[in-house]
Amino acid sequence: MIFFIIIVGLVGALGYFIYNLDLYKSYNDYNTKEIDKLEEDLKNERTINSETLKKLNTVAYTNPITKLGNIDYFMDETKKLFEEEPDEDYTLIAFNIQNIGKINQLFGPTEGDNVVLHAARSLRKVGQRERHLFAQIYSNLFGMIVKGKSEEYILSQVTELTNLLQDYSENFTVLSSFGIYHITNTSQPIMEMVNACMLAQKFVKDPEKCNYVFYSEELEANFKQNKQMSQEMEEALEQHKFLMYLQPMVDLKTFRIVSAEALVRWDYPGKGILSPYAFIPLFESTNLVQKLDYYMWEECLKTIRRWIDNKIKPTPIAMNISPIHFQNTKFIDHLDELCEHYLIDKNMLILELPERGITNGGAQIKEIITTLKEHGYTLCIDNFGSMNSPLNLLRDYPIDRIKIDRSFLNQNSDTEEGMSILRYLIAMAKEVGLMVITEGVETLEQTNLLSEIGSDVAQGYFFSKPVDLREFDQLNHSMVQRVYQSNEYYPTFEDLEKDLDLIAFMLGES
Ligand code: C2E
Numbered sequence: 001m002i003f004f005i006i007i008v009g010l011v012g013a014l015g016y017f018i019y020n021l022d023l024y025k026s027y028n029d030y031n032t033k034e035i036d037k038l039e040e041d042l043k044n045e046r047t048i049n050s051e052t053l054k055k056l057n058t059v060a061y062t063n064p065i066t067k068l069g070n071i072d073y074f075m076d077e078t079k080k081l082f083e084e085e086p087d088e089d090y091t092l093i094a095f096n097i098q099n100i101g102k103i104n105q106l107f108g109p110t111e112g113d114n115v116v117l118h119a120a121r122s123l124r125k126v127g128q129r130e131r132h133l134f135a136q137i138y139s140n141l142f143g144m145i146v147k148g149k150s151e152e153y154i155l156s157q158v159t160e161l162t163n164l165l166q167d168y169s170e171n172f173t174v175l176s177s178f179g180i181y182h183i184t185n186t187s188q189p190i191m192e193m194v195n196a197c198m199l200a201q202k203f204v205k206d207p208e209k210c211n212y213v214f215y216s217e218e219l220e221a222n223f224k225q226n227k228q229m230s231q232e233m234e235e236a237l238e239q240h241k242f243l244m245y246l247q248p249m250v251d252l253k254t255f256r257i258v259s260a261e262a263l264v265r266w267d268y269p270g271k272g273i274l275s276p277y278a279f280i281p282l283f284e285s286t287n288l289v290q291k292l293d294y295y296m297w298e299e300c301l302k303t304i305r306r307w308i309d310n311k312i313k314p315t316p317i318a319m320n321i322s323p324i325h326f327q328n329t330k331f332i333d334h335l336d337e338l339c340e341h342y343l344i345d346k347n348m349l350i351l352e353l354p355e356r357g358i359t360n361g362g363a364q365i366k367e368i369i370t371t372l373k374e375h376g377y378t379l380c381i382d383n384f385g386s387m388n389s390p391l392n393l394l395r396d397y398p399i400d401r402i403k404i405d406r407s408f409l410n411q412n413s414d415t416e417e418g419m420s421i422l423r424y425l426i427a428m429a430k431e432v433g434l435m436v437i438t439e440g441v442e443t444l445e446q447t448n449l450l451s452e453i454g455s456d457v458a459q460g461y462f463f464s465k466p467v468d469l470r471e472f473d474q475l476n477h478s479m480v481q482r483v484y485q486s487n488e489y490y491p492t493f494e495d496l497e498k499d500l501d502l503i504a505f506m507l508g509e510s
């Protein structure tokens with residue numbers, strides 16, 4: 001019996017191999033000899049053999065490996081369909097394997113090819129059963145025309161395909177990303193429809209959470225704006241349109257400013273001062289953030305140098321390090337060079353490493369963090385609590401501080417249970433010798449609670465919003481020199497002077 005199964009298996013495999021070989025052979029043959037012959041026949045106005053024409057058509061319309069229809073097939077058949085049934089509603093769904101590059105890199109190109117074959121099989125299964133028109137538009141872009149516009153039905157197709165794709169392997173996840181375009185005008189060029197899907201796909205940010213986006217005109221406008229911003233970025237850097245704002249961090253025992261976080265703003269022509277949320281995610285998706293960070297770090301070092309040169313006591317500055325830098329150690333050399341160039345002691349700098357870049361980072365991240373530490377930088381995990389990282393992160397990396405995320409504080413500071421979580425987290429961090437900073441402190445109540453449960457430092461609108469350098473210098477001067485050293489009266493912060501509660505609190509302290 002086993003012998004019989006083996007023989008059947010071998011014969012099957014041999015058949016499949018010959019079939020593929022034949023297809024390759026026919027593809028190559030017809031793309032060379034037969035096409036030459038066809039050209040010769042046409043030149044001599046001889047009739048073409050109908051068998052040759054059929055084979056040529058098959059070759060011209062089929063992807064030789066997956067045997068799905070190709071882009072020419074897709075364009076011709078879609079046109080035919082729209083002409084035959086012009087009154088139907090149609091939707092184009094296009095998808096690709098989002099992590100095919102990673103799969104090729106980690107498991108080899110043969111595995112990558114197999115995943116593409118699997119995608120083709122999945123599409124064929126759904127497409128044939130549902131009678132969609134489907135094709136392999138490019139090597140890693142598949143498309144299908146679905147009749148109708150019902151969102152429920154369209155998403156059921158997306159979900160089924162997503163699940164089929166994910167069934168490929170237990171060793172890794174096949175991530176797909178879908179762009180969906182409701183066709184409003186069937187005479188629109190098909191490639192424009194495909195482009196609309198591809199544009200929508202670009203807005204799939206985290207395919208593990210949500211792997212589809214519907215095309216819309218706003219999306220297109222957003223895309224154009226993003227493109228424009230990316231193109232303008234370098235010029236804006238040269239023209240110093242990116243501004244460094246500083247937000248003080250205040251010691252909860254002495255109420256002195258002990259450091260400041262550098263936060264970028266873009267002075268954008270016609271739009272005013274833009275928040276980093278309007279451009280940092282975009283620049284992170286294109287690696288442009290590297291240049292921006294380099295610029296900001298240099299601004300920080302120049303500022304510290306200016307303080308020193310003007311005999312102003314320098315305030316240590318916390319700089320944001322985008323996770324994009326964690327791909328290699330180049331940025332550490334750059335930081336070292338900046339410190340040498342501006343003659344700045346590394347203990348004047350705090351590097352904020354976002355939790356999202358560290359969690360699941362593995363050995364490479366650990367190596368980078370260790371190198372940074374060896375080079376003498378003070379390291380802080382930024383946005384701690386935003387990713388539910390395991391607490392052993394605190395023990396396993398040579399870090400000095402954690403900055404508890406604003407959302408974590410907001411979620412927990414209102415309830416007893418939440419406060420217990422905060423208290424526990426702070427106790428754990430202190431147990432392993434870390435300084436705790438809490439971000440997003442907006443009220444006196446929060447300040448008092450945090451002080452009680454052991455947070456060392458606070459940052460938030462309660463103390464000050466991020467301000468430009470000139471304002472920071474004034475704020476720093478007033479806080480350090482007048483209020484917190486002499487303890488005579490509370491400083492006249494623009495944001496806080498009307499806060500009677502705070503004044504009462506401060507008077508009580510003095
Ligand atoms: P982040 O590093 O978590 O910075 C803290 C953010 O919280 C800042 O937003 C700050 O203005 C805001 N914030 C501080 N206190 C309060 C508060 O009491 N209430 C509220 N509602 N918000 C508060 P911002 O300046 O808009 O920066 C947003 C994010 O952009 C930063 O989050 C950081 O991840 C990123 N970013 C800013 N500058 C840079 C930069 O130069 N390089 C990189 N890579 N990222 C930057």
Ligand code: MG
Pocket residue numbers: 261320352382
């Ligand atoms: Mg930060």
